[in-house]
Amino acid sequence: MGVGRQARKAIPLAPRPPAGPASPADCPCRRPVKPGMIPPMQTRLERIHAALEAAFPAARIAVADDSRHHAGHAGASPAGETHYSVQVVAAAFAGIGRLARSRRVHEVLAPEFGSGLHALSLKLLTPEEAGRG
Helix, strand or coil: CCCCCCCCCCCCCCCCCCCCCCCCCHCCCCCCCCCCCCCCCCCHHHHHHHHHHHHCCEEEEEEECCCCCCCCCCCCCCCCCEEEEEECCCCHHHCCCCHHHHHHHHCCCCCHCCCCCEEEEEEEEEEHHHHHC
């Protein structure tokens, strides 16, 4: 360390929240923002949720960060935010096969894959399929 320079103190990070929501209603992304307010900085989970809501407006959406389960695996980052489980129940999936549904979601989330998202576990259903079980 040079003369006159002070050592920087480490700032402790806040603990990560537990694994994601059990149902779409529990999703932490549903924070209300009052008109005229600047929304707080978004996590990848919040950005994924917002992108899916924009692409599938009437859908039920749940997103969970599974990164802690993949620590040390290929593609995992020590900072997390790399592996997610996503459930979307949307009428937009009617008449569309599983591969086409997956491609639609991957297209919506392409910017996230370009900035560190490594893996998604997808459950993509129509309302009728979700009602069956």
